Amino acid sequence: MAKARVHVTLKAGVLDPxxxxxxxxxxxxxxxxxxxxxxxxxxxxxxxEADPEAARAVVADMCRRLLANTVIEDYAIDVGE
Amino acid sequence: MAKARVHVTLKAGVLDPxxxxxxxxxxxxxxxxxxxxxxxxxxxxxxxEADPEAARAVVADMCRRLLANTVIEDYAIDVGE
Known part of the structure; x- marks a missing residue:
């Protein structure tokens, strides 16, 4: 059991209305x-997923495929517990 | 000059569609x-605002008045730089 905290932020220079x-x-x-x-x-x-490194890899894949638009957004992942 | 990072999250038990x-x-x-x-x-x-404690107080006021709906949301503030 892992808890991932994900921040998705606009890249520097991208307008943020x-x-x-x-x-x-x-x-x-x-x-x-x-x-x-x-x-x-x-x-x-x-x-x-119990292994933190495996959990991080899964969540990074989620970010690339769904959670973030990597053309204009960055993501950061913290895995805990 | 202070940079505040604010997280606004739904309280436990509040449905998150x-x-x-x-x-x-x-x-x-x-x-x-x-x-x-x-x-x-x-x-x-x-x-x-340069003083971290003063900056935190200002941002907490922003959360209560605009950024968070404190009936259903919690907020957390980190002040840096």
Whole structure:
């Protein structure tokens, strides 16, 4: 049993309209001094696979095939437990 | 200048249809042995505020007022740099 924490984030230089919208909303609420907001996805995946290295390999394959658009997104995987 | 990393996740027990959809899609791609998928949001916020504790307080206020629905979501904040 392994728990993988996956972060999918836009690559540097890719426009992030969702982050810009959040930044604008924060400004309207009176939060000044916000230089940038970037929004990504966060997933927690529980797997039957017990070996951490095998679990990481499986999750990397999931990222490439489904979870991330690797043209514009990066992914990072932490495996625990 | 501080960089805050914010995770917004559904509280335990709250149904996660987005996570379930990902789990179903993974199964259709042949990834067996996935016990659960929970999807959350991840934000990177750059602030002019230099003091880490002050930055954390500002970001916690942002979470309560905009970024998280605290009825059903939890948030976690890491402040770096």
């Amino acid at each position: 969702q982050g810009k919208a959040v930044q604008g909303a924060l400004a309207r609420l009176g939060f000044t001094g916000v230089d940038s907001v970037r929004q990504g996805k966060y997933l927690e995946i529980e797997l039957g | 987005q996570g379930k959809a990902v789990q179903g899609a993974l199964a259709r791609l042949g990834f067996t042995g996935v016990d659960s998928v929970r999807q959350g949001k991840y934000l990177e916020i750059e602030l002019g």
